[in-house]
Amino acid sequence: MKKQTLKIESKTEQLITVRNFVSQAAYASGFNDEDVSKIALAVDEACTNVIKHAYQYDAKKKITITVGDSNGNFEVSIVDSGKQFDPKRIKQPDMKEYLSSYRRGGLGVYLMKSLMDKVEYDIEPGKRNQVRLIKQLPR
Amino acid sequence: MNEFKIAQREASNVNVLELKGYLDAHTAPKLEEAFQTLLKTNRTNIVVNCKDLSYISSAGLGVFMAYIEDVRNKSGDIKLTNMSNKVYNVFDLLGFPLLYEIFKDESEAVKKFNDKK
Numbered sequence: 001m002k003k004q005t006l007k008i009e010s011k012t013e014q015l016i017t018v019r020n021f022v023s024q025a026a027y028a029s030g031f032n033d034e035d036v037s038k039i040a041l042a043v044d045e046a047c048t049n050v051i052k053h054a055y056q057y058d059a060k061k062k063i064t065i066t067v068g069d070s071n072g073n074f075e076v077s078i079v080d081s082g083k084q085f086d087p088k089r090i091k092q093p094d095m096k097e098y099l100s101s102y103r104r105g106g107l108g109v110y111l112m113k114s115l116m117d118k119v120e121y122d123i124e125p126g127k128r129n130q131v132r133l134i135k136q137l138p139r
Numbered sequence: 140m141n142e143f144k145i146a147q148r149e150a151s152n153v154n155v156l157e158l159k160g161y162l163d164a165h166t167a168p169k170l171e172e173a174f175q176t177l178l179k180t181n182r183t184n185i186v187v188n189c190k191d192l193s194y195i196s197s198a199g200l201g202v203f204m205a206y207i208e209d210v211r212n213k214s215g216d217i218k219l220t221n222m223s224n225k226v227y228n229v230f231d232l233l234g235f236p237l238l239y240e241i242f243k244d245e246s247e248a249v250k251k252f253n254d255k256k
Contacts, residue, residue, distance in 0.1 A: 011165075012163070012164040012165035013165050015163050015164060015165055015196075016161060016163070016165075019194075034225075037225055041194075041196060041229065044163060044164075044196045045196060045197055048163070048164040048196065048197075048198060051164065052164070107197035107200060107201060107233060108196075108197045110233070111196075111197055111229075111232065111233070114232050115232075
């Protein structure tokens with residue numbers, strides 16, 4: 001599948017547009033319903049993190065989402081120019097402990113990692129943050 | 140667009156919230172409001188019927204996490220029912236079945252509340 005790009009305003013009401021865009025692309029790349037749902041959810045989580053944390057609900061900011069196939073993988077890139085984020089500071093939570101302490105938030109990164117094959121970050125401090133969500137194409 | 144609705148009703152002293160549509164970071168505040176209203180009026184025997192819930196993200200799951208402790212401190216509970224496989228899988232991925240009782244059908248959850256008395 002050829003690369004496609006969607007640029008959105010940093011608003012939670014855009015999440016449904018993002019999910020529809022990514023789902024269509026994932027279907028076009030041959031994924032089944034279950035995997036399409038996983039990919040759409042992972043991208044929703046990544047965009048929600050940008051809206052909340054990188055841009056802190058500033059709706060004037062923009063998020064760029066690019067989807068495409070490369071080297072046998074389906075790849076979604078999410079780029080923002082907001083507050084940088086240090087992926088090393090995000091600990092993989094112990095879910096049992098997490099649940100028993102009734103904590104809230106921080107579930108998004110855990111979900112992204114569980115739903116995709118790879119989650120990569122490319123951070124240029126103060127300029128640009130990129131998250132890449134990668135899943136192997138169906139054979 | 141981004142349709143999410145909550146219908147509320149009472150069945151044998153249990154408050155049932157029927158969720159419909161897409162529960163994400165945009166629509167989660169609606170569910171939050173519904174839980175707040177129930178808590179304020181001490182209606183803490185809560186069943187959330189997910190029959191028509193098409194989608195849930197961590198923002199929606201976070202709302203359940205935010206209220207379960209307060210509800211249980213008031214001797215109530217939040218029980219979940221009628222989930223599609225797709226929605227159940229997200230709950231399961233995060234280990235929620237350890238913390239919440241999940242039933243196939245609403246009537247089982249209502250019965251559980253009433254058996255307790």
